[in-house]
Amino acid sequence: MTGTIQVIRKKSKQTKAKDPLAKQKLLWTVGHVLTFVCGVAFSLTYFYHVSIFYKYRNWKWLFLRVSKKYAFFKGTKWYWRLASWAPQILYRLSLCGVLLAEGVTMYQNWSHLNPTWFDLLAAENFQSLAVATLWLVGGGKSFYRLLPFMILSYLHITSRTHEFTSDDKQLDRQKSLDNKHLLHVVAYSEIIVIFALLLDTLLMKSGSSGFLLVAYSSLYWLRLNFSAYAQVTVLRIVEKLDKKVPAKHRDSWESVKNFLYAKIKERSDRRVQVERA
Numbered sequence: 001m002t003g004t005i006q007v008i009r010k011k012s013k014q015t016k017a018k019d020p021l022a023k024q025k026l027l028w029t030v031g032h033v034l035t036f037v038c039g040v041a042f043s044l045t046y047f048y049h050v051s052i053f054y055k056y057r058n059w060k061w062l063f064l065r066v067s068k069k070y071a072f073f074k075g076t077k078w079y080w081r082l083a084s085w086a087p088q089i090l091y092r093l094s095l096c097g098v099l100l101a102e103g104v105t106m107y108q109n110w111s112h113l114n115p116t117w118f119d120l121l122a123a124e125n126f127q128s129l130a131v132a133t134l135w136l137v138g139g140g141k142s143f144y145r146l147l148p149f150m151i152l153s154y155l156h157i158t159s160r161t162h163e164f165t166s167d168d169k170q171l172d173r174q175k176s177l178d179n180k181h182l183l184h185v186v187a188y189s190e191i192i193v194i195f196a197l198l199l200d201t202l203l204m205k206s207g208s209s210g211f212l213l214v215a216y217s218s219l220y221w222l223r224l225n226f227s228a229y230a231q232v233t234v235l236r237i238v239e240k241l242d243k244k245v246p247a248k249h250r251d252s253w254e255s256v257k258n259f260l261y262a263k264i265k266e267r268s269d270r271r272v273q274v275e276r277a
Contacts, residue, residue: 024104025164031101032153035094039150042090046143049087091141098132098149101156122226128152131219138212144196147189151182180229187233190220224260228267235260 019025105125120126128149135145156163197216200209223230238257245253 021108024108028101028104029157029160031097031099031104032156034097035101035146035149035153036097036157038090038094038097039146039153042087042094042141042146043143043150045087045090046141088141091146092136094146094149095132095136097153098128099136101153102126102129102132121222124223124227127219127222127227131216134212134215134219138215139208140200140206140212142193142196144189144192148186151186151189155179155182183229184233184236187227187230190223190230191234191237194220225263226267228264231260231264231267235264 102125106123106129109123109125110120115123132149194213194217197209197213200206201213220230224234235257238253238260242253242257
């Protein structure tokens with residue numbers, strides 16, 4: 001009796017389907033990590049410089065005037081030069097991370113659509129891109145300019161898994177409520193930047209201070225129109241100062257409050273319409 005030959009077929013390995021958004025997710029993550037890590041590193045150098053302000057600021061000018069002759073690193077070798085450039089490099093790398101992360105988000109949101117300029121200006125991601133670009137081309141460096149981006153990048157990094165796998169708007173809203181204190185810090189830091197730029201302009205710290213003040217104020221106006229946490233934070237400040245406003249300025253003050261209330265209500269109504277659609 002002839003023996004039968006049993007043919008054993010190897011099971012074909014099922015290739016895992018590649019994630020079409022894998023590269024975008026990687027770039028998005030790299031951008032936020034770059035923003036946060038380089039921002040924290042720059043902040044350390046920033047506060048170190050602040051702690052020794054008496055060495056390079058003249059007390060005769062109430063420490064408002066900086067001595068241009070003072071050097072933090074006095075060595076002439078290449079690594080001393082690199083160390084002197086480190087704060088500027090870290091600052092710009094952090095802003096480049098913002099451009100990378102927000103650019104990916106903008107591409108995902110609008111690549112298959114034909115947005116109008118109003119749609120773009122109303123998008124907080126576009127506003128962040130505009131502000132980061134302004135800081136890159138405008139010169140100067142400040143911890144307060146990076147602080148909003150650092151906090152937002154931290155929030156994105158810590159909720160990275162949720163953002164990649166979930167599309168639950170109710171859960172997104174709950175996470176925003178859980179992080180409302182950090183979002184208010186973001187809003188307060190954006191206001192501090194305006195006052196810092198105003199002070200730089202009055203002291204004529206640089207030739208671009210006035211330009212930066214006007215440009216940033218225009219972008220912040222967009223925040224007040226379309227950003228919920230910016231509206232609520234400014235409204236908090238307005239209500240705290242409400243009792244200190246003189247009677248002759250009461251009408252103008254009430255106009256500001258009514259504007260903020262109207263914008264908050266408008267945003268709430270728009271969100272309800274989107275959810276019903």
